[in-house]
Structure formats: C-alpha cells, structure tokens
Amino acid sequence: MIATDGRRVRGEASRQAILDAAVRVIAAGGLSSVTHRTVAAEAGVSTASTTYHFATLDDLLQATLSSLSATGVARLAQAVELSESGAFTLADAATTFLIEELGPNRDAFIANLELQFASVRRPAWSTVMTNTYDGFVELIEHYVGDEHAARAIFSAAFGFAVHHVIQDSHPTDATCRRFVEDLVAHYDVAKPNRSRSRRTRSSKR
Amino acid sequence: MIATDGRRVRGEASRQAILDAAVRVIAAGGLSSVTHRTVAAEAGVSTASTTYHFATLDDLLQATLSSLSATGVARLAQAVELSESGAFTLADAATTFLIEELGPNRDAFIANLELQFASVRRPAWSTVMTNTYDGFVELIEHYVGDEHAARAIFSAAFGFAVHHVIQDSHPTDATCRRFVEDLVAHYDVAKPNRSRSRRTRSSKR
DNA sequence: AAACTATCTGTACGAATGTCCAGTAATCTA
DNA sequence: TAGATTACTGGACATTCGTACAGATAGTTT
Numbered sequence: 001m002i003a004t005d006g007r008r009v010r011g012e013a014s015r016q017a018i019l020d021a022a023v024r025v026i027a028a029g030g031l032s033s034v035t036h037r038t039v040a041a042e043a044g045v046s047t048a049s050t051t052y053h054f055a056t057l058d059d060l061l062q063a064t065l066s067s068l069s070a071t072g073v074a075r076l077a078q079a080v081e082l083s084e085s086g087a088f089t090l091a092d093a094a095t096t097f098l099i100e101e102l103g104p105n106r107d108a109f110i111a112n113l114e115l116q117f118a119s120v121r122r123p124a125w126s127t128v129m130t131n132t133y134d135g136f137v138e139l140i141e142h143y144v145g146d147e148h149a150a151r152a153i154f155s156a157a158f159g160f161a162v163h164h165v166i167q168d169s170h171p172t173d174a175t176c177r178r179f180v181e182d183l184v185a186h187y188d189v190a191k192p193n194r195s196r197s198r199r200t201r202s203s204k205r
Numbered sequence: 206m207i208a209t210d211g212r213r214v215r216g217e218a219s220r221q222a223i224l225d226a227a228v229r230v231i232a233a234g235g236l237s238s239v240t241h242r243t244v245a246a247e248a249g250v251s252t253a254s255t256t257y258h259f260a261t262l263d264d265l266l267q268a269t270l271s272s273l274s275a276t277g278v279a280r281l282a283q284a285v286e287l288s289e290s291g292a293f294t295l296a297d298a299a300t301t302f303l304i305e306e307l308g309p310n311r312d313a314f315i316a317n318l319e320l321q322f323a324s325v326r327r328p329a330w331s332t333v334m335t336n337t338y339d340g341f342v343e344l345i346e347h348y349v350g351d352e353h354a355a356r357a358i359f360s361a362a363f364g365f366a367v368h369h370v371i372q373d374s375h376p377t378d379a380t381c382r383r384f385v386e387d388l389v390a391h392y393d394v395a396k397p398n399r400s401r402s403r404r405t406r407s408s409k410r
Numbered sequence: 411a412a413a414c415t416a417t418c419t420g421t422a423c424g425a426a427t428g429t430c431c432a433g434t435a436a437t438c439t440a
Numbered sequence: 441t442a443g444a445t446t447a448c449t450g451g452a453c454a455t456t457c458g459t460a461c462a463g464a465t466a467g468t469t470t
Contacts, residue, residue: 036457113322152388163359167334212436215436240428242428254449
C-alpha cells in the first residue's frame with residue numbers, strides 16, 4: 001500500500017508544510033521574497049528539503065498556487081451546499097466571501113493575487129487559473145441563470161476586493177454588503193431565466 | 206538658469222529613458238526581472254547610470270510607478286476635456302479606456318498593475334496610489350453625481366480589466382462596451398442628482 | 411536480518427545582484 | 441581661461457541566489 005507508507009505520509013505532510021510556509025512568506029514579503037532558503041526557514045525544514053520536494057523554485061510557486069486555489073474551491077463548494085439548503089441568497093454568499101477575503105483571510109488572498117499575476121507570464125499555470133475562475137462563475141450563474149451576468153458580477157466583486165487590497169483599505173462589513181447588494185440587485189432584475197436550465201457554455205470571450 | 210542647463214536637460218532625458226525602459230522590462234518579464242543591469246541594458250546606458258539617477262532599486266520602481274500614474278492621469282484629463290465638449294457619455298469614456306488598457310496599452314497596464322501590487326508592501330508609495338485613484342473616481346462622479354456609485358463603477362471596471370489580464374483574455378470591443386453599458390445603466394438610473402453640486406467628499410471607507 | 415527505498419540534510423559552487431567608488435568628460439560660471 | 445558643477449562610466453566587492461550531490465536516517469519489504 002502506497003497510502004499507508006509511513007515515509008510517504010510524513011513526506012506529504014512536510015510538503016504541505018512547505019506550501020503553507022510559502023503562503024506565509026508571500027503574504028509577509030511578496031513574491032520576490034520567496035527563495036528556497038526563506039521558505040525552508042519558515043517551514044522549519046532544511047534548505048535542501050525544498051529542492052527535494054520541488055525541483056525548481058517555479059515548481060514550488062505553481063504548487064502553492066494550486067494549493068491556494070484548491071482551498072478556494074473548497075470554500076466555494078461549501079457555499080454552494082449552504083445555498084442548496086435554501087435561505088441563502090447570492091448577496092449573502094458574495095458578501096461573506098468578500099468580508100472573509102478582505103478580513104481574516106486577507107494575507108492568503110494577497111498571496112493568491114500575487115501568484116495569479118505571476119501566472120500572466122507562465123502559460124503552464126493557466127489551467128489552474130481558468131478552472132477556479134470557471135468554478136466561481138458557475139456558482140454565480142446558479143443564482144443568476146445568465147452566464148454573461150455571472151461573469152460581470154464576478155468581475156465587479158473581484159475588482160472590489162483587488163481594489164481595496166491595493167489601496168490598503170479595510171472596508172466595513174456594511175460597505176461590502178452595500179456594494180454587493182447594489183450589484184446583484186441590478187443583474188437579478190435583468191436575469192432572463194431564473195430556472196437552472198442545462199447551460200450551454202459558450203467558448204467565446 | 207537651471208532649466209536651460211544643457212547637462213541637466215540631458216540628464217532628465219536619460220532619466221526618463223531609464224523609466225521607460227523599466228516599464229518595458231516589467232512588461233516583458235515581470236517585476237522580478239527588474240535589476241539595475243537589465244534596465245540599463247534596455248535603456249542603452251551603463252549600469253552605474255541607473256544607480257546614479259536612482260540611488261536604490263526601490264527608488265527606481267517608485268519613480269516608474271509615478272511616471273505611469275502621471276501618464277494615466279494625463280489621459281484621464283484628456284477624457285474629461287472631451288466630455289466637457291458634450292456628446293461624450295460615461296460609457297464612451299470608460300469603454301475607450303478599457304479597450305485601450307486591454308489592447309494597445311496592455312503591456313504598460315500590466316506593468317502598472319504589478320507596481321500597484323508592490324505598493325501593498327511599501328507604505329511610502331501609497332500617496333501615488335490614492336492620488337490617481339481619487340482622480341478616476343472624481344471623473345466618474347462628474348458623470349454620475351454620487352460618490353458611492355462612482356467608487357462602485359470604478360471597482361467594477363477595474364476588476365473587469367484586471368480579470369482579463371490575469372486570464373490572459375483579450376475581449377472584443379463589443380464585449381467591453383456591453384459590460385460598461387450594463388454597469389453604467391444601473392447606476393445611471395439610480396443616481397440621485399445629476400447636477401454637479403459642490404461635492405463634500407466623505408473620508409469614510 | 412538484509413536489502414531496498416523514500417525522505418531528509420550539510421555543504422559546496424558558479425552565477426547574478428545591489429551598491430559603492432574613483433575617476434572622466436562635458437558643460438556652465440566668473 | 442580657470443575653476444566649479446553635473447552627468448556618466450568601468451570596475452570591484454560582499455552577499456545572496458538556485459541548484460546539485462553525496463551521504464545519513466528511518467521506514468518497508470522479503
């Protein structure tokens with residue numbers, strides 16, 4: 001059994017510890033402060049350990065991006081589940097998400113953004129990006145029923161978060177809620193079909 | 206006269222050449238590829254020349270951010286002038302701006318975004334950020350007449366642009382226009398007062 | 411127990427980096 | 441013309457970086 005090999009499970013644990021440490025390093029000092037040595041020190045492992053688990057520094061960063069995206073999708077799935085149980089509007093989901101990203105989860109959000117920007121120049125990373133993005137859009141589409149509107153809502157909310165990060169602004173919960181409600185109210189009214197039909201996702205931009 | 210000193214004007218010219226080269230370097234390889242040597246090579250000057258004009262690398266980056274912000278504000282002022290002559294709606298201005306930023310000006314826009322992100326960890330740069338941001342919001346406010354709506358519109362349009370950059374997506378002009386028109390139509394309807402009253406800018410978030 | 415394998419580490423090396431400094435050349439001032 | 445000022449340059453130095461590699465350690469298999 002591979003899964004119960006004591007060496008492998010410990011190896012996987014330290015691998016994850018390195019990734020978590022990378023997030024902390026990015027959040028603290030930016031992408032440029034990520035080196036094998038800084039991450040190893042933060043994770044409490046030897047320098048060579050990082051090169052063992054991740055052959056090159058780019059591999060380490062890509063794995064960090066994947067890890068962050070995975071947790072993001074997990075939180076997304078949780079939100080979906082809550083919505084399925086009813087009594088949970090799009091505004092609720094988006095508001096709580098924004099409050100989290102700009103509050104307790106802000107450090108990880110910033111690290112995520114820096115990695116996403118780095119992916120602009122690394123085509124190999126693009127698959128991770130589009131997957132998580134499609135996940136978010138599909139959730140919103142589940143509420144709104146229109147792909148175009150879903151994309152617009154996501155862009156706007158994303159811009160709200162990015163903008164407040166860049167401006168080092170910490171909006172209140174009420175500010176977040178007001179922004180989301182204004183935004184959603186518009187597209188909610190404009191939605192052509194509220195029922196969840198089998199969507200034919202267009203591949204055009 | 207200081208202004209007509211031949212040495213100084215040439216010095217200022219090469220200083221600007223270095224800043225322009227820095228933008229090109231960032232656009233080509235990202236912030237991490239900015240070194241005294243790469244910028245000097247791109248600008249066609251000696252390595253020591255960059256350290257002469259900018260004592261430290263951080264100074265060079267900050268000056269680059271200021272330079273990019275200045276040109277952005279200049280284009281903003283131009284748009285305002287066009288609007289004053291009438292027959293130029295907010296949707297027109299925002300659409301052309303987005304098309305430019307995501308098209309011919311995309312490289313500089315990406316460089317600008319990377320620098321803006323870098324400012325998150327550099328408090329000394331924040332003044333540049335808030336100044337340009339306030340400029341944009343004031344322009345939108347000129348059309349919409351409501352500060353809150355202006356902020357929301359800016360956030361949404363900004364998110365649209367950032368998102369397409371991260372996704373390496375090149376939206377068509379029609380896509381940009383449709384997004385802007387949907388966005389503006391909402392807040393345009395909701396505007397409480399179209400006339401340009403003397404605004405009392407609130408300092409709250 | 412013995413052979414094997416996966417994880418981990420100390421150490422090292424060439425390359426690249428930020429920054430300094432002693433000069434040189436061009437221009438201005440008096 | 442003589443001196444002062446400004447822009448610019450080649451070269452150097454200490455530091456940090458990515459990465460490789462031989463060996464040590466510990467868990468698994470036979």
